[in-house]
Amino acid sequence: MSEFHGSASPPFPRQPDRTPPPPTRTTGLRQRLAELRGPEVAARALDARALAALAANPGCRRRAILDGAGVHKATLASALGSPSAFGQSQFALTRGNAFEAKVKADGGAELLRLAHRVLAPGSEPPQDAAVPDLTAAGPEGRTARTALALREAAGAPGTWTLLDHPMLALDVAGSPAFLEPDAVVVHPDGSWSVVEIKSFPMLDGSADPAKVGAAARQAAVYVLALEEVAARLETSPRVRHHVLLVCPKDFSNQPTASAVDVRRQRAVTRRQLARLTRLDEIADALPEGLCLSPELPAEQLTEAVDAIPAAYAPECLSACELAFHCRARARADDAVTSLGRSVRAExxxxxxxxxxxxxxxxxxxxxxxxxxxxxxxxxxxxxxxxxxxxxxxxx
Structure with missing residues (x-):
């Protein structure tokens, strides 16, 4: 039998170090945002409409952290006693879903016909267009599957490809936001176009300017996200700045379309997103243990919300579910922000x-x-x- 003397090491294999690695800053931020949202409260995805509204008011840390944490602001506003009238009605959502299904029927044949007529009249008309399957587990999986489908379509010129509800990722204040446009069309020349399908009518070839402007701001967010995907590909496909806006024609349910130039909206949104304070910086400045669960008593919840700095402006009334609460607080504090950004600047x-x-x-x-x-x-x-x-x- 062998004996060991002095400091000689025994001939046993070294056990692996099972100490868990220290949490990264990203993991810590996710945990902090989950705590802020409340125990067992599901996160609400940040869509392009909310992201465009956030970019329009980059100084509002309250909206930035609430959107980043996935807080359901409408539920929060009701719990605060200031329910919001902002948002679409169930009837409008149902009508919009039915119209979108009509536009995408038969493998998106009508949608591709409109894209060819409006965006690329000189190219080959779509016949046997590809419609890849984008099914995957979770938003990260769908994002990767979308990027793969776009790469394959860009590497097969001469054909049309329709991506139905692809998933795109965009960095927002240091945290990824997953976005889902109605559709993305890959042209025969390999370029990409965003498709926005809306249920408001297009009368005599034109629609409500305010609604078109809102759709353009939303589409500009998708264009930015698509440019992030294109930048990672070797071929660097061109992302077109004219998006396809599809609406009902006149007072019928027949689809029609027009091209909307979103270069200005894209530039503004890109600049405003760059001005957002990072979520980890906002979270680090909040009181420890702050929670915004709607199950909390109204007084405690109000105190928690008011602990997050806000930048209220009258424009928030048409873009944020918490606008009524923030307006009441701004008036109570005698703040000039309740009079508008232009007045505040003067x-x-x-x-x-x-x-x-x-x-x-x-x-x-x-x-x-x-x-x-x-x-x-x-x-x-x-x-x-x-x-x-x-x-x-x-x-």
């Missing part, structure tokens, strides 16, 4: 309505401050106008 260091009125009356403020000088001049002109009106009434 007032400089004056952040409350009380400060603005005091500066206009000459009670506070530096006379050399352009904002203060403009307020006092406006107050004098108002007083003169009211004085003349009263004198005319007396006579």
């Amino acid at each position: 007032l400089g260091a004056l952040t409350t309505v009380t400060e603005v009125l005091a500066a206009a009356r000459g009670e506070t403020g530096d006379p050399d401050d352009p904002a203060v000088a403009a307020l006092r001049r406006a107050a004098r002109l108002r007083a003169q106008a009211l004085g003349r009106t009263e004198a005319a009434v007396c006579r």
Whole structure:
């Protein structure tokens, strides 16, 4: 039998180190966002509509962290006692789904015909178009499957390819957002086009400008995500900046389409997304143990929501479910943000309505401050106008 002496090592194999690796910053952020959302509360996916609204107000940390954590803002607003009227009705959703199914029937033959007529009239008409299967497990799997289908389509020029509800990923404030456009068309020349299918009508070849603008902002997000995929391919396919907008024609249910140039919306959205504060920075600044579960008492939930900085503007009323709550808080705090971004920008260091009125009356403020000088001049002109009106009434 062998003996061991001194510091000699025994001839036994070294046991593997079973100590779990330290959590990465990404893992820590996901856990923090899950805690913020609430125990056993399913995350709500961040879609392109919400992402476009977030990009339109990049200074709002409240919306950024809530969207990043997947908080259902409509449920949260109801729990706060400020239910929102923002969002589509069930009837509109049902009508939109039925119209989309009609457009994509028969393997998307009608959709491809519209894409050929509107976006590429000089190319070969679609006949035996490819419609790849994008089924996969989870959003990461679907994103990878979509990227593979796009790579294969780009490597097979001369044919049309229709991707029905592909999954795209876009980095938003340091966290991936998974986006699902209605469709993406790969042209015979290998270029890619985003397809937006909407249920609002197109009358005499034109639609409601406000609705078209909203659709363009949403499509611009998809274009940015597609450009991320194209940049990773060796062939670097071209992502077209004209998207295909498909709507019902006049008062019928027959589809028609037009090309919408989203270059301006794409540039604005890209710039605004770059200005977003990273989610890990926002999360690190929040109180420890902060939770936004709708099951919490209203007072505790209100205190938790108000602990996250917000940047309210009247435009939020048409884009965010928490707008009514944030507006009430802005008014209670006497904040000038409730008057609009343009007014807030003109007032400089004056952040409350009380400060603005005091500066206009000459009670506070530096006379050399352009904002203060403009307020006092406006107050004098108002007083003169009211004085003349009263004198005319007396006579």
